[in-house]
Amino acid sequence: MSKLTLIQAVNQALHHEMEKDANVVLLGEDIGRDGGVFRATDGLVERFGPSRVVDTPLSESAIVGTAIGMAAYGLRPVAEIQFMGFLYGAMEQLISHAARLRTRSRGRYTCPLVVRTPYGGGIHAPELHSESTEAFFIHTPGIKVVAPSTPAEAKGLLLSAIRDPDPVLFLEPSRIYRAIKEEVPEDEVLIPLGEARLVAEGEDVTLIAWGAMLHPTLEAAARMLEKGVHTDVIDLRTLSPLDSATILRSVEKTGRAVIVHEAARSCGLGAEIAAEICEKALLSLKAPVLRVTGYDTSVPLPKSENDYFPDCDQIVEAIEQVVQF
Amino acid sequence: MSKLTLIQAVNQALHHEMEKDANVVLLGEDIGRDGGVFRATDGLVERFGPSRVVDTPLSESAIVGTAIGMAAYGLRPVAEIQFMGFLYGAMEQLISHAARLRTRSRGRYTCPLVVRTPYGGGIHAPELHSESTEAFFIHTPGIKVVAPSTPAEAKGLLLSAIRDPDPVLFLEPSRIYRAIKEEVPEDEVLIPLGEARLVAEGEDVTLIAWGAMLHPTLEAAARMLEKGVHTDVIDLRTLSPLDSATILRSVEKTGRAVIVHEAARSCGLGAEIAAEICEKALLSLKAPVLRVTGYDTSVPLPKSENDYFPDCDQIVEAIEQVVQF
Amino acid sequence: MPRRVLEEFKIEWFQLLDEAGKLDAALLPSPDLISEKTVKAFYESMVLIRAFDEKALNLQRSGRLGTYASIQGQEAIQVACAAALQQSDWLFPSFRESGLSILRGNPMKALYLYWAGDERGNLVPEGVNDFPVAIPVGTHIPHAVGAAWAAQHKKDPIAVLTTFGDGATSKGDFHEGLNFAGVFKLPIVFLCQNNQWAISVPLSRQTAAKTLAQKAIAYGFKGIQVDGNDVFGVHVAVKDALDAARRGEGPTFIECLTYRLSDHTTADDASRYRSEEEVSLWRKKDPLLRLRTYMEAEWAWSEFQESALQQAVSERISASVEDFESTNPIDPLGMFDTLFASLSPDLLAQREAFEQRLAKRKKP
């Protein structure tokens, strides 16, 4: 065990899987000599050579598209898209192909592909470097979506994602790539996809978050604890398929829920979770289900981004609202 | 006034706007001599010439991308994407550019662009001809989304969409292109964007639908009426921005809501509407808000598609469930 | 040097059997290609896939198929490709390759099922390395490139062929895919069935380039234009390119100039946008006609042989149609069962609800 940042944990997971399975290949822009713009692939081309760690031309659609062909042929490609905002150029490949290959071929061909991409804001970068449009992909049948919130989580989930027999979009919260250090097991500790994690327990309110937003949520939970309000904090980790059982179990206990995400509010994942709760746990509810989210605007440039993203104060306010309802 | 089908109403609206405003130009695949694969643009190239009704190469991204440039330059482009399933190739242009041009340029450039596309299933066509992924675009700040449900609605909404100063995605329910004939005013009757329509009134349950799904919903409403259950039926027409006031007003009255859409369930627009209701009208609710939707699978090929889409029976069942709750 | 030529390029045209059915034997790489056995096999294949196509149009007219995309006029290309490919090679077709699919080993019954809107028709049998039909034009090209890349990576001695139409050359994915193939020198052949129309859009509206073959120049590899109605010419070009690919010499782009004799699909009415003169001009260049003329001259191919062949083919087709029509209705639950390797609890619940709904429907 050693203390690693999230980006180091990603690097270690890639290292581990490439060591273990010769079919794992990486492709993307600047992932070779440069080691990735965030250094996620640092040292990998030196270790595994340029035919397994491949710098590609600047073509997001072909990065995903060729990875689909590789996966169908029998490799385990892990594609990096430099920022989530550049994934939009590959949407047709993801939606019309990666997510459908198994169905289209009646199971003859599968697509064990991972698309890794940094997501979310807070790194003071130019436009389209702060996207968190996970909802697009949650609304896309046939693809899984994962978003780790800590270094150890990142490693365990990425290992599972690479071994998953179906396409997985792996969203790495760039804001906390280096913000947290945590003990990460040297060995492989797989975290199964599809299972949320209860990070804190309490009977008053259920808080639901994922990725970077888990941290202000935990901070808010801590502040509420001082005021005597006890919260369940759920780290979703897999966003699709959703672990509704864990969510519903908690809300049935607490009767109150606050969902936190960076993404724009309308049709974000928060809506799906709130809708599920209101359908399946209505009678348990003691207060409206609140969403603390980004606004329905584009993420502003760095000078205003901190005003844009949900923060601890807002989460605290929402918790107080549901408690006092 | 004459009785028109929805596709004829679209054609008439295009005709009307092109006659009125020389800056309106149409572009897309097969919209010229062929008149569009559904004949939406029938007769327009003969009337307005090939420089205003332009057959383009097979390039969805460039159709939207060049239309953005045209719009910024001062034209009013109306782009046709042959089927919604081919819009995915233009997502980057829509999300990263059309939706952001006004913001990115601090208001200097605007993007009065309409992207028309047939959407939804039920026409026994090959894969990707049955998509209804409106939620992607509702989750995209900076773009409006409209889906008419009848011929007259189509005309009035399309006129408004073309005159709107911002980008509008105009989703035409191909299943009912020719299914209904209705009196459509010869003149221009503009239907403002952003306002839902109350199609039927009743105090027991609120039904919410749009596009082709309005019709099985109305059928279900009629069947429930026979059983003495009175429903408000809301035709959303503009999906983004959402007319939540109309929805909430109705649910505050009825205390029960059923939302119907063809799109996959997870993170569909139904989720957003349910979440809004549960946040803002919780205390009015007498039953869970139910969603009758497509499954979280790809839309199957024609032999199974009728099994896939929501139908009147399912809607009736959901209404009965909320009434009996 | 202030002004100088950096590079020069040539785009060539290639044809072995001309419009009149005359062969230029000087260009033949080997006499085997025109052995009576080979040529007859080519012709039989052409007749078979033409008959398949005619039956499909019939079935569609009587409501037993959905929308169908005819291959008429493009049979020479498809027969030539099938003959040039090895069993272990991979094929990534678009949607107008029913003939090629059949010759690769996909049962005709499966093709009828597919065009009838039955997902089971997309199940390619084990041992046939073909991707299923993909409807979004041009977007399958990167998959072919990825498979070629994987083969190169695994040092498998195979080549990949991907086929598409003239319209597909305008899509971004065509560009990105070919560019990758060039950069990584992949074992792949790009074959464009340039039938001069993309639904109603003529070639001149698809590109300002005089040939599509010259698009290969942008990617640093060879492009050639071949007479797509000449089965020998296409066969030699494709075989050479596949062999070069297998030898590690990288990709080739082959433009086959041909013509779509039918409507775009059965949902289309081509008379809206193109002249009967143009079509009848190309009817005279029908690839079947051309090869038959050659066989008549070379081996006195007779009316009698022709009708025996037609008879045999028509029996095969009838048997397939019978198979197709006696297939049990599809179980719609399949759409859940090929979605993921295993279903999440929520998806299982959706599947169960679906099952109940289907059961209820059956009742009355």
Next chain:
Amino acid sequence: MPRRVLEEFKIEWFQLLDEAGKLDAALLPSPDLISEKTVKAFYESMVLIRAFDEKALNLQRSGRLGTYASIQGQEAIQVACAAALQQSDWLFPSFRESGLSILRGNPMKALYLYWAGDERGNLVPEGVNDFPVAIPVGTHIPHAVGAAWAAQHKKDPIAVLTTFGDGATSKGDFHEGLNFAGVFKLPIVFLCQNNQWAISVPLSRQTAAKTLAQKAIAYGFKGIQVDGNDVFGVHVAVKDALDAARRGEGPTFIECLTYRLSDHTTADDASRYRSEEEVSLWRKKDPLLRLRTYMEAEWAWSEFQESALQQAVSERISASVEDFESTNPIDPLGMFDTLFASLSPDLLAQREAFEQRLAKRKKP
């Protein structure tokens, strides 16, 4: 004819002022181009934008700008383009055109604001027909094509220029955009600043084509490679192409071969992936150096003149920096106010909530 050449293409290299600062006067279209006035103006512009850039790098190091993309090494192209463009022409830049932007009439203060992460920096003044910086590589090309199309439609006597890097040529939107321009014969010039690197990816990994210029062949129009460090060569090539565009002769693709002397951006460390030798080789080809050498030879441009110019420029830069630094903080509510022409009730409510949140923050 069975085998024949359909088409032949040539890709040419063009240069007026060579590495040693020697001019090939025979290729000059007009002596005006090298009048002392013009040349000095070119040089002054180059010095100005170099100084702007150096200051930006400084400001970034001291934390007053965010990520910044340096233009060093590419000044000749930007000065040449600015001079070739008319005021009424439209420009669609990518993100490495700060110099060109300044010369088009965008205030330096605005550029500093933009790179400091302040949206107001993207507001192009009225009368300057430039699109704002677009970060997604290559995807602005179709916008330029669309504007050219609109201009053609409206019969406006203007041309459009769009600029991008070598990496951008791999994107699907490059392909789709250029193809449209060819088909519709639009008044547009595509200018690639081929600085041989896309972050860490060298040109050889971007394409197997020997030149980028030859990509134009795919679209049926002319492509040419120009020495991008030669302000005269680029100017002549761009002006010719813009003039041709305005005359209705359609598009041109110009590849300017140059080199990115700095890191990709201030967030990059180029020493990880390229050698100091390569960089220093290109430092010797610095476009400023080359033009200064020419002026020294031609008009005995002196140390004194040089330092007077540097002094003047540095004062202009300082004034802009002062302006920039004394700008009031941005009002984040602006993000709502430029979202739509008018806000829906729900968006108004979000705006109000945001306002309250900002007010609360200010309080303590």
